[in-house]
Amino acid sequence: QLQLQESGPGLVKPSETLSLTCTVSGGSISSRSYYWGWIRQPPGKGLEWIGNIYYSGSTYYNPSLKSRVTISVDTSKNQFSLKLTSVTAADTAVYYCASRGYSYASGFDPWGQGTLVTVSS
């Protein structure tokens, strides 16, 4: 059964780059059956889709974040990563990694437990 776990710094300074990693277990990140993605949730607010990546490297990003986001895959470590540049306090959020089946009909499932990232000096 697929399981995802986020990791990375819990505190990032303004204007710096937020970097998170999602480790996949119970399946291969090179599988053609899944997209891998990031979703975030500011404290007390709703969910926001950040982007997805396919094993081939094809990426899809939220247009409002596209200029600052990079999602990549490391097949040797069975991980995928998120980089968000030039962060501000508005990027403070719980960041979730999640998988989605290859078909658009698939929901986002499973989800990681989430990791809180605070942007503060």
Next chain:
Amino acid sequence: QTVVTQEPSFSVSPGGTVTLTCGLSSGSVSTSYYPSWYQQTPGQAPRTLIYNTNTRSSGVPDRFSGSILGNKAALTITGAQADDESDYYCVLYMGSGIWVFGGGTKLTVL
């Protein structure tokens, strides 16, 4: 950018039926938007309830159902229970690989 709309809050009596909706600021939701629904309790990751409009995720009770009602996607809870008190989110596929979440509905069971 198109906004996905949900009722900010809703309340239901125990044992009652409630329908939450997921719409668009412009246009109608159809099955081609592949709506899915998620339940989230405080401090927890979201849990998938429904995907592909009306397919229940594994282990989800059949009192949760999804549909298209008029021009919106809908999540109906029949026989609401106290532990259904949660935040509910929908997400829609906008094309070109883009997904957009609704703002969420806070459901109170009282």
